[in-house]
Amino acid sequence: MQNTHTDFETQFERKIDAEEKIEPKDWMPEAYRKNLVRQISQHAHSEVIGMQPEGNWLTRAPSLKRKCILLAKIQDEGGHGLYLYSAAETLGVTREELVEALHEGRAKYASIFNYPAVTWADIGAIGWLVDGAAIVNQISLQRTSYGPYARAMVRICKEESFHQRQGYEIMVKLAEGNAAQKAMAQDAMERWWWPSLMMFGPHDAESAHSAQSMLWKIKRQSNDNLRQKFVDQTVPQAEAIGLTIPDKDLKWNEARGHYDFGDIDWDEFNRVVSGNGPCNRQRLQHHVKAHEDGAWVRDAMSAYAARQQPNA
Ligand code: BYC
Numbered sequence: 001m002q003n004t005h006t007d008f009e010t011q012f013e014r015k016i017d018a019e020e021k022i023e024p025k026d027w028m029p030e031a032y033r034k035n036l037v038r039q040i041s042q043h044a045h046s047e048v049i050g051m052q053p054e055g056n057w058l059t060r061a062p063s064l065k066r067k068c069i070l071l072a073k074i075q076d077e078g079g080h081g082l083y084l085y086s087a088a089e090t091l092g093v094t095r096e097e098l099v100e101a102l103h104e105g106r107a108k109y110a111s112i113f114n115y116p117a118v119t120w121a122d123i124g125a126i127g128w129l130v131d132g133a134a135i136v137n138q139i140s141l142q143r144t145s146y147g148p149y150a151r152a153m154v155r156i157c158k159e160e161s162f163h164q165r166q167g168y169e170i171m172v173k174l175a176e177g178n179a180a181q182k183a184m185a186q187d188a189m190e191r192w193w194w195p196s197l198m199m200f201g202p203h204d205a206e207s208a209h210s211a212q213s214m215l216w217k218i219k220r221q222s223n224d225n226l227r228q229k230f231v232d233q234t235v236p237q238a239e240a241i242g243l244t245i246p247d248k249d250l251k252w253n254e255a256r257g258h259y260d261f262g263d264i265d266w267d268e269f270n271r272v273v274s275g276n277g278p279c280n281r282q283r284l285q286h287h288v289k290a291h292e293d294g295a296w297v298r299d300a301m302s303a304y305a306a307r308q309q310p311n312a
Contacts, residue, residue: 099291
């Protein structure tokens with residue numbers, strides 16, 4: 001007897017309820033597949049576009065050791081992009097289609113990477129705050145319902161926690177340094193704090209995809225819960241190195257057992273997400289150029305693969 005559509009749907013729901021992973025060959029609702037392609041590909045684009053602000057400091061890292069560490073970190077980000085593109089490809093899309101959507105502005109990437117890295121302290125702030133925010137989100141995504149995405153997250157989280165520590169260590173050293181170094185660290189903290197909070201996306205009530213993504217267990221925690229977690233873990237880290245978080249409303253709330261914090265500038269968030277942040281055009285143009293410059297490598301690989309086919 002053949003399975004009906006309803007049987008497939010029941011099996012899918014049973015797996016989701018039982019915390020079993022959905023795998024590429026399993027039946028899944030078309031909207032689940034599309035939502036995953038959207039989120040995973042945007043996650044991949046973020047990893048790859050995120051290489052640019054840090055890449056800007058490779059030739060100016062203050063020592064050979066710092067340069068080696070930064071180079072390794074940026075290569076890790078490229079690797080994260082590749083695991084994630086591969087996870088998206090298991091859902092029946094091609095890498096070409098995904099990159100085209102990015103270039104045509106149909107796919108987003110994290111707003112944070114549209115801000116410039118103007119001093120060395122920004123490299124510390126990116127590792128500490130941006131990777132720190134990314135891990136809080138990605139730890140919860142290790143339990144996402146789609147198997148290939150969940151498994152990619154496990155490895156990415158291990159690498160990301162090293163990234164966060166290297167960023168914090170840069171900030172520790174600057175904060176212990178002379179007055180100019182400490183001021184540089186404070187300035188970076190002031191510029192990266194609010195954009196880092198924006199990484200978690202709109203408030204839950206404004207989040208277009210959250211309700212459905214939580215039901216399907218693609219997302220395991222809400223945007224606001226994750227943002228609160230990040231604030232709660234980061235405030236003591238800033239205090240420990242004598243940096244001030246630029247938020248006059250930031251205050252421990254004994255009753256809630258969490259920090260209260262000020263309002264996010266959602267106009268700025270919307271501006272950056274819709275393509276009008278400080279570096280949006282530059283980031284995309286750079287990606288398009290790198291992609292065009294790499295066309296000969298892809299052509300050579302395709303020609304080689306074609307020659308390996310029997311009867312070619
Ligand atoms: N920036 O309904 P919502 C890294 C969009 S990189 C831009 O809440 P969702 C690193 C959202 O896409 C790691 N767009 O969406 C690399 C949606 O638009 P569409 C980055 C944003 O998906 C190098 C609309 O707003 N991490 O660690 O349920 C160096 C409505 O939002 C943003 C990830 O990518 C934003 N901040 O939840 C250093 C995590 N926020 O698609 C470090 C994976 C929202 O309808 N992604 N939008 O056009 C996620 O966890 C979720 O997609 C989000 C948003 C929590 C970001």
